Amino acid sequence: MKPESELLAHIYARSKHIARGHPRIVTGPGDDCAVLRAAADPAAPALLLTVDQLVEGRHYDADRTSIDHIARKAVARSVSDIAAMGGRPVAALATGALRDTFDNENELFDAMARWGAHWGCPLIGGDIARTEGPSVLTVTIVGEPHAVRGPVLRSGARPGDGVYVTGALGGSLGADGQGRHLTFDPRIDEGAWLCDALADRLHAMIDLSDGLGRDAGRIASASGVRIELDAALLPIAPAAAGWRAALADGEDYELCFCIDPVGGDVPARTPTGLPITRVGSVIEGAGCVVRTPEGDTIDAAELGWDHGA
Amino acid sequence: MKPESELLAHIYARSKHIARGHPRIVTGPGDDCAVLRAAADPAAPALLLTVDQLVEGRHYDADRTSIDHIARKAVARSVSDIAAMGGRPVAALATGALRDTFDNENELFDAMARWGAHWGCPLIGGDIARTEGPSVLTVTIVGEPHAVRGPVLRSGARPGDGVYVTGALGGSLGADGQGRHLTFDPRIDEGAWLCDALADRLHAMIDLSDGLGRDAGRIASASGVRIELDAALLPIAPAAAGWRAALADGEDYELCFCIDPVGGDVPARTPTGLPITRVGSVIEGAGCVVRTPEGDTIDAAELGWDHGA
Numbered sequence: 001m002k003p004e005s006e007l008l009a010h011i012y013a014r015s016k017h018i019a020r021g022h023p024r025i026v027t028g029p030g031d032d033c034a035v036l037r038a039a040a041d042p043a044a045p046a047l048l049l050t051v052d053q054l055v056e057g058r059h060y061d062a063d064r065t066s067i068d069h070i071a072r073k074a075v076a077r078s079v080s081d082i083a084a085m086g087g088r089p090v091a092a093l094a095t096g097a098l099r100d101t102f103d104n105e106n107e108l109f110d111a112m113a114r115w116g117a118h119w120g121c122p123l124i125g126g127d128i129a130r131t132e133g134p135s136v137l138t139v140t141i142v143g144e145p146h147a148v149r150g151p152v153l154r155s156g157a158r159p160g161d162g163v164y165v166t167g168a169l170g171g172s173l174g175a176d177g178q179g180r181h182l183t184f185d186p187r188i189d190e191g192a193w194l195c196d197a198l199a200d201r202l203h204a205m206i207d208l209s210d211g212l213g214r215d216a217g218r219i220a221s222a223s224g225v226r227i228e229l230d231a232a233l234l235p236i237a238p239a240a241a242g243w244r245a246a247l248a249d250g251e252d253y254e255l256c257f258c259i260d261p262v263g264g265d266v267p268a269r270t271p272t273g274l275p276i277t278r279v280g281s282v283i284e285g286a287g288c289v290v291r292t293p294e295g296d297t298i299d300a301a302e303l304g305w306d307h308g309a
Numbered sequence: 310m311k312p313e314s315e316l317l318a319h320i321y322a323r324s325k326h327i328a329r330g331h332p333r334i335v336t337g338p339g340d341d342c343a344v345l346r347a348a349a350d351p352a353a354p355a356l357l358l359t360v361d362q363l364v365e366g367r368h369y370d371a372d373r374t375s376i377d378h379i380a381r382k383a384v385a386r387s388v389s390d391i392a393a394m395g396g397r398p399v400a401a402l403a404t405g406a407l408r409d410t411f412d413n414e415n416e417l418f419d420a421m422a423r424w425g426a427h428w429g430c431p432l433i434g435g436d437i438a439r440t441e442g443p444s445v446l447t448v449t450i451v452g453e454p455h456a457v458r459g460p461v462l463r464s465g466a467r468p469g470d471g472v473y474v475t476g477a478l479g480g481s482l483g484a485d486g487q488g489r490h491l492t493f494d495p496r497i498d499e500g501a502w503l504c505d506a507l508a509d510r511l512h513a514m515i516d517l518s519d520g521l522g523r524d525a526g527r528i529a530s531a532s533g534v535r536i537e538l539d540a541a542l543l544p545i546a547p548a549a550a551g552w553r554a555a556l557a558d559g560e561d562y563e564l565c566f567c568i569d570p571v572g573g574d575v576p577a578r579t580p581t582g583l584p585i586t587r588v589g590s591v592i593e594g595a596g597c598v599v600r601t602p603e604g605d606t607i608d609a610a611e612l613g614w615d616h617g618a
């Protein structure tokens with residue numbers, strides 16, 4: 001069984017060509033969202049599209065997690081992908097392949113509809129089926145990019161950029177599995193504000209689902225650059241077991257972004273009160289490494305968390 | 310465990326209000342697709358959005374069905390929803406929650422990408438996860454409505470309309486489970502041609518997933534009318550065991566539509582060579598009934614097939 005990241009890499013590699021020359025596909029697979037023009041006319045509005053899954057036993061513990069938290073996480077994961085492009089969610093579709101013995105389907109879909117509406121993307125469609133195995137939920141979200149900055153891709157980082165994160169990292173699972181990964185707020189307002197405040201100085205962005213080590217590596221790979229993270233700079237969440245956990249735990253759903261240093265200072269906090277912390281630099285080269293507090297350099301790809309590993 | 314149709318009815322009932330007054334939602338849950346405007350501007354292009362699931366053991370037999378047929382059916386079911394609105398598919402997103410022991414993930418996603426491209430909706434995003442249980446695939450499709458006729462909803466049928474179907478019905482599963490339900494061609498060209506040829510005389514349309522009896526009942530319910538089907542008129546597929554099977558087997562993925570009789574004859578065939586058959590009438594009232602060859606009248610809701618029952 002291959003890890004999920006490898007499977008996705010395969011899809012991305014095979015699909016890279018599809019945007020080329022296509023009148024409507026602006027960005028194909030491989031970023032937080034696909035970007036599609038609403039019509040072939042180059043002046044037609046662009047849309048963000050993303051879909052994510054929530055699998056019982058893998059992304060939540062069915063015995064311990066409330067229906068509301070399951071629904072919330074299912075919607076929030078996809079909303080976070082829209083936030084990672086600097087966009088705003090507009091509408092959602094949800095599916096549930098529900099375990100035969102699961103009897104709270106109305107409550108679950110009502111809760112997904114409620115969370116969708118909460119984040120600005122009412123549930124406009126979906127499908128329910130039954131399965132003999134673990135429940136699988138998916139949420140597809142249509143979003144709109146920032147009106148001025150446009151979609152912020154993973155691929156725009158340039159040597160000289162600073163690498164920043166919102167909030168604090170690590171320990172999201174919690175000691176009892178019921179931690180922040182169930183109750184995080186997708187950084188919609190923060191992503192849009194970064195676009196407002198930094199405009200074209202905001203070169204690249206991603207949301208942190210698999211740990212800063214791995215996700216910063218995705219920016220490096222998409223941008224054709226090298227990222228050096230500094231463990232001593234990391235904003236470590238109280239629940240996290242040190243800098244390694246902050247880099248590797250995953251499911252932070254904070255934003256990681258690369259900013260052109262030319263043009264002004266970077267604010268220390270978002271208007272919503274989150275700290276903005278510089279955690280590293282973009283340089284020429286390839287890959288993503290971490291400078292440890294002891295001064296060693298380690299490969300960040302060794303640290304991240306793979307949901308499917 | 311409630312049947313799927315009841316679960317969906319719940320979502321629809323709770324969500325009917327969401328389109329009301331919303332600047333972008335033209336049609337919310339409860340039709341073959343949702344209809345969303347690409348921007349709040351009423352002149353912005355409308356988009357069709359649908360998502361459908363394919364569950365191992367429920368929609369296909371993993372031991373007997375080829376990867377290509379699994380992929381094809383996963384994509385085709387959603388494409389058929391776009392065709393049912395008279396629209397054309399534009400782009401697709403696919404997810405797979407794949408059974409731990411399933412090792413053909415690259416082949417599966419390549420095949421979904423190939424079938425998406427085949428039907429005009431390249432795969433622009435997706436997600437892969439692992440599950441300990443049966444595999445669950447979803448395909449989300451973005452489509453565009455017919456440029457002149459706009460989206461053909463389920464809710465437009467009026468008393469006096471004739472009820473028609475494309476193709477022949479029943480026996481889709483096949484004796485060995487490997488029948489037409491795996492290899493059907495979604496009726497994209499036929500749906501668009503009906504819009505071209507009939508324009509505003511094409512009052513309502515649906516694709517036949519759960520059997521004509523149940524699906525015609527959905528048009529009746531959405532339109533606030535009664536539909537009477539005539540068993541003696543049904544185009545029965547060679548593989549179907551008589552008129553009851555043609556009404557109830559499901560997974561035909563043919564189009565069922567209601568036409569205003571005023572304004573001209575209805576063509577006997579589509580340009581693609583499919584027969585168009587009148588199978589009933591729309592009258593005042595509620596519900597959907599079938600006139601049997603013996604002259605009895607039975608409730609069509611008793612006949613349709615529920616995937617989740």
